[in-house]
Amino acid sequence: MHISSRAAALRYSTIRQISEKANTCGPDLVRLDIGDPDYPEPTLLNQIMPEVVAKGSFYAPTAGLPELRRRLALRHSEAFCCDVSPSSVVVTAGGTGALNAAEALFVDAGDSIAIPTPGYPNYRSLGPLLGFRTVTYGLDPARDWQPDLNEIEQLFATGTCAILLNSPHNPAGCVLDAKTILEIADLCRRYDTWIISDEVYAAMQFTGTPVSAFALAPDRVISAHSFSKEFSMTGYRIGYALVPDGLAERFPMVLMGLMGSPSSISQCAALGLVSNEESSGARTFYQQRQARVSELLAEAGIESWEPKGTFYRLIRLPEQIGDSFDFALRLIDHGVATVPGVAFGEIPGFGERYLRLSLTQSNERIEAGIHRLADAL
Numbered sequence: 001m002h003i004s005s006r007a008a009a010l011r012y013s014t015i016r017q018i019s020e021k022a023n024t025c026g027p028d029l030v031r032l033d034i035g036d037p038d039y040p041e042p043t044l045l046n047q048i049m050p051e052v053v054a055k056g057s058f059y060a061p062t063a064g065l066p067e068l069r070r071r072l073a074l075r076h077s078e079a080f081c082c083d084v085s086p087s088s089v090v091v092t093a094g095g096t097g098a099l100n101a102a103e104a105l106f107v108d109a110g111d112s113i114a115i116p117t118p119g120y121p122n123y124r125s126l127g128p129l130l131g132f133r134t135v136t137y138g139l140d141p142a143r144d145w146q147p148d149l150n151e152i153e154q155l156f157a158t159g160t161c162a163i164l165l166n167s168p169h170n171p172a173g174c175v176l177d178a179k180t181i182l183e184i185a186d187l188c189r190r191y192d193t194w195i196i197s198d199e200v201y202a203a204m205q206f207t208g209t210p211v212s213a214f215a216l217a218p219d220r221v222i223s224a225h226s227f228s229k230e231f232s233m234t235g236y237r238i239g240y241a242l243v244p245d246g247l248a249e250r251f252p253m254v255l256m257g258l259m260g261s262p263s264s265i266s267q268c269a270a271l272g273l274v275s276n277e278e279s280s281g282a283r284t285f286y287q288q289r290q291a292r293v294s295e296l297l298a299e300a301g302i303e304s305w306e307p308k309g310t311f312y313r314l315i316r317l318p319e320q321i322g323d324s325f326d327f328a329l330r331l332i333d334h335g336v337a338t339v340p341g342v343a344f345g346e347i348p349g350f351g352e353r354y355l356r357l358s359l360t361q362s363n364e365r366i367e368a369g370i371h372r373l374a375d376a377l
Contacts, residue, residue, distance in 0.1 A: 009128040013121040014343035018328055022337040030369030032357045033337040035170070037232045037311065039282045045233075048272035052265055060264040063252040064091025064240065068267055071274040072240055076225075082215035087248050090241045091270075092255060093262045095200040095226035098241035099164075100126050101255045102196045102222040105247065106162045107132040113196070114155045114163040116147070117345035118314075120170045120198070135160055140348040141305055145174030149183055156191040163193065165213060168201040171344050171356040172314055173290075173307020178211050185217035197223040200239070203230035203280050205309040206287045214242040222247070227270055230280045236266040286311045289359050289366070296367055300374035313357045316350065317341075318377065324352050331355075334376040336369040 018033050063069065069089040077084045092098040107113060109131035115123040117136040124134050137152055139145045152163060163184065167176035181195075188195055197213035202225065205211075214223040226239035243251045255261075293313055297304050303316040321327050324340035331338055341352035359366055 006128050014325060015121060015339050018337060018339055021329060021332055025332060028335060030336045030365050030372065031361060032369050033339050035358045036234060036360055037229060038360045039232045039285050041232045042273060042278050044273060044276060044278050045269060048269055052268040058264045060261045060267055062256045062261050065267045065271060068271040071271065075274055080210065080212040080215040084242060088243050090243055090251050090255065091262050091267055092239045092241055093259055094228055094237045095224045095239040097259060098224035098239050099196060099198060101251060101258055104130055104258060105251060105254045106194050112160045114160050116166060118171055118347055119344055120166065121343050123164055136345060138348045139172065142349065145172055146180050152184060153187055156187055156193050161193050162196055164196045164198065166198040168205050168309030170310060171312045172305060173310045173312050175205055175208065175308040178216060181213050181216050185220045188220045195221045197221050199223050200226040200229050201310045203282055204286055207308050219244050230282055231273065236269060238262060238266040238270050292363060293359055293366060296370045300370055302374060311359045313359060314354050315357060317353045317355065324355060328355060331373065331376055334372050336372040
């Protein structure tokens with residue numbers, strides 16, 4: 001059976017391989033592998049959805065419902081003390097829809113986009129389909145996970161046309177500072193390149209002033225946002241992009257070619273939330289959970305990197321554990337599922353000798369999982 005070489009080049013991620021084995025286990029397995037938030041969906045949705053469904057579905061405008069775009073622009077402007085126009089807001093099918101459209105907008109076949117290592121595995125998934133390559137830049141814990149600007153400039157100088165930033169970061173939970181983002185934006189202007197900023201965990205930054213790359217450099221940034229993490233609305237598949245003025249017309253054209261418009265039902269649900277100025281308590285919820293996990297890991301003698309955001313935690317593996325993937329598979333037999341470092345790429349100085357824990361289970365289940373992990377170690 002003939003299929004395209006691009007389709008044939010696709011592979012399931014390591015996360016998927018771990019989850020497939022975990023799915024064959026019983027309910028006693030502690031699932032610390034999948035980043036599906038357990039913070040409750042807004043109760044307001046229970047009031048909104050019957051009316052939304054009663055009105056019926058429809059084809060929404062490609063760039064999204066005008067009132068939703070206006071509300072999101074106002075919300076972002078207030079959160080980050082900037083001025084976002086509704087025309088800069090494009091509603092997408094989740095944050096992934098925004099990221100994929102941005103990549104398709106900037107790259108031709110054979111071009112390259114710089115992605116972080118460690119980094120979210122799906123950043124690499126669209127390349128084979130569109131024919132572009134990914135190159136990596138390192139996030140070093142010795143530099144507080146800030147990228148090396150010399151390394152980024154070298155990538156731009158050798159033809160990389162865009163850089164993907166992620167803050168707060170999956171899997172490390174680190175946060176880029178404003179100075180770093182501004183310096184990368186200056187490099188983009190010099191080399192006529194672009195920033196694609198994944199900000200889907202923006203509502204889960206625990207420390208410091210929240211930073212928006214689009215607010216800092218609206219002429220060089222497309223940023224991706226999602227209702228999935230802030231409001232736990234994963235199944236609604238609703239997100240949005242913030243797009244520079246000069247690309248506000250072209251970006252929806254790319255979006256239409258990739259997927260058409262997002263669900264009108266999901267957009268109306270999102271509009272109901274932002275119209276009622278619904279706020280999320282996810283930041284406090286996960287910050288408290290991270291604090292408890294820090295205590296549990298310390299008691300168990302397990303080393304980790306303290307995150308500044310998200311519901312993820314990276315733990316360091318002892319040197320005698322050479323293969324993080326093999327160890328993660330064996331951990332399932334010990335009753336706990338995690339994601340190995342090989343899924344995300346090397347950490348400078350540590351390689352792939354680490355695991356990611358997704359803290360999206362109850363505190364009791366997480367405690368049980370950490371005890372099982374400690375026993376396995």
